[in-house]
Amino acid sequence: MSVPISLFQVALAAALIGLNILLSWRLRLGLGRDILIAGTRMTVQLLLVGLILGWVFALRSPWPILSIGLVMTVLAAQAAVGRTRGRYPGIFLDAFAAIFGSSFILTGLALSGILQIRPWFEAQYAVPILGMVLGNTLTGVSLAQDRFTSDLSVSHSAIEERLALGATRWEAAHTTVQTAVRTGMVPTLNSMAVMGLVSLPGMMTGQILAGASPGVAVRYQIVIMFVIAASSALGSLGAVLLAYRALLDPRDRLQTERLGGGGPR
Incomplete structure (x- = not known):
């Protein structure tokens, strides 16, 4: 207790x-x-x-749980875009799609496939786990979007030169995409590398304080961290590819004029 x-x-x-x-x-x-x-x-x-x-926690229907998750995702997308300096029209929808897709897919897999919660929408498990996944995924998405748009602004001349020489938009920008996705993944990987030695994660600590055995708490934490890592990677990749599609058109033209400051668009 x-x-x-x-x-x-x-x-x-x-x-x-x-x-x-x-x-x-x-x-x-x-x-x-x-x-x-x-x-x-x-x-x-x-x-x-x-x-x-x-x-x-008293709810027994999936629809209110899904609605709560949707609201949480909207707020996560707003937070992700709010931390991004280079913004373009549609960046909020791109962030929302990346966070929603990765977080809901991985949380659903964790609940129904790995932890085998019955029913899968049991709020006591679904809401906290989704919250942890969303919180970490939005960080990855925000960092990846910020790095991608910043690098495009800084190195647009080099990218336009490659395009002028006949490179496709992917050939011209794939290094920028790789760097941005890596940036989004690094915080979670760093956290995993020192977990248990330098830091005791919040979920594990909370379960131990609530009376769970350390062994059970550790296993839950391991599962959640792998889910978070996968969601952060998938969300970062999705956000960068959506930004890539928005800022480099199918005719292999870089559209840096679409980048600007301001709030979510």
Whole structure:
């Protein structure tokens, strides 16, 4: 059984954020307001989620679970695009498609094929696992999109020169695609490489605190990390290929004029 935590204990933990604010003030980092906003948002959002999950876990129909997953995916796509500097018309839909496709496919495989949850939409498993997969996939998608669009902006002259010499759009940009996909995959691979030695992952720690045996918690964590790694790779690849299609047309022309700043489009 996990040890219950009161709101007073949560408030004591929240006071620790004062260390961040103090450092920001002493070093003149200008992050005090951002720290307060981030801490407040996190607290409010998690408290609301805690209230909602009690209702969600009681659901016995797949449609509300899928609807919740869809909302989570939309928010993940918005977060991914929000971290991308070079944007083009349709980037939000591309990010959504990449995150939705990879996360739902891999989460569905994990629930029904690997963990063999019956029914597969059991909210106690489906929602947390999908949330973990989405959170990591959006990071990969965001990094891959940002690297791809940034590299196109920086090296557009070299790519246009290859195109002018008769190269196809794939021949001209395949190195840029490879680099971007690799960038999206690296954070998850780095996390996997040190897991268990340098860090104890959150899911495993949470299960142990809830009373699960370390062996069971470790096996769950291994499964989830492999699912996350696959989803991050698939999502990164999908996002980059969609960006590639949008910015290099079928007539082998680079369309860097479509890149620009601003919000999701």
